[in-house]
Amino acid sequence: ESANVQPNSGSQANQGVFFAMLKPGDTIMGLSLAHGGHLTHGSPVNMSGKWFNVVSYGLNEQEDIDYEAAEKLANEHKPKLIVAGASAFALKIDFERLAKIAKSVGAYL
Structure with a gap:
C-alpha cells in the first residue's frame, strides 16, 4: 500500500538531482576534489565528470572557499547548476x- 523511496547515499541523491535537472553537456560547478569536494561534484572518474562540462572552484590561501574566484568562474562559464557541499572540507560553507x-547567473544551487 505504501513505499518509502529514498536514496541509499548522498552520491545517489546527487545523481538523481543531476538527472532530473540537467542534460548531458550542461555545465556544472563544484568544489574541486583536491580541495575537499566529492567525486560526484564533477570528478572525471565519476559519471558527473563524464556527462557534464565541469568547472571546479577551490580554496584560497586561508584554506576557505574562494568565493571571489567562484563568482568569476560562474560569470565566465554560466553553469546550470552549482554544487554547494563537500566531502573533506571542515570549515563553514557560506550557502x-x-x-x-x-542566482546572478541563473543557476540551480
Missing part, C-alpha cells in the same frame, strides 16, 4: 553567498 552567485 547564502553561493546562492547569490547562482
